[in-house]
Amino acid sequence: MPQYAAIIYASDVDPTKPEAADMMKDYNDFHAVAETVIRGGAALYPTATATTVRVTGGKAGDIVTTDGPYAETKEALTGFYLLECADLDEAVKLAAQIPGAWDGAVEVRPIVDFGQ
Numbered sequence: 001m002p003q004y005a006a007i008i009y010a011s012d013v014d015p016t017k018p019e020a021a022d023m024m025k026d027y028n029d030f031h032a033v034a035e036t037v038i039r040g041g042a043a044l045y046p047t048a049t050a051t052t053v054r055v056t057g058g059k060a061g062d063i064v065t066t067d068g069p070y071a072e073t074k075e076a077l078t079g080f081y082l083l084e085c086a087d088l089d090e091a092v093k094l095a096a097q098i099p100g101a102w103d104g105a106v107e108v109r110p111i112v113d114f115g116q
Contacts, residue, residue: 005081006041006081006091007107008080009105010103011104015027027099030097033094039083039084041080043079051068053065079100083095088108
């Protein structure tokens with residue numbers, strides 16, 4: 001069965017803080033609905049905790065790091081689910097139930113299976 005990444009772009013909040021409790025309840029509710037197809041996933045800490053890595057000059061070049069995200073945007077990459085669904089239609093239907101889709105966006109993308 002194909003797998004899809006449901007990549008969540010939403011408000012940049014820390015899901016571990018008490019003020020995120022209502023949002024996390026919604027995510028727990030989604031997890032209960034979709035647990036039979038969820039194969040993985042994670043929430044991410046806010047973008048302020050990110051480190052961006054670039055290599056200048058190609059493969060053997062210098063490693064350059066920058067504190068913060070790659071791009072500043074209104075919505076941030078806040079997490080993802082790995083879903084195993086019958087097809088894209090099922091993945092889209094589930095993605096619409098992810099709380100991040102309600103005030104942000106969820107990008108659904110097929111996973112390349114290199115093991116087969």
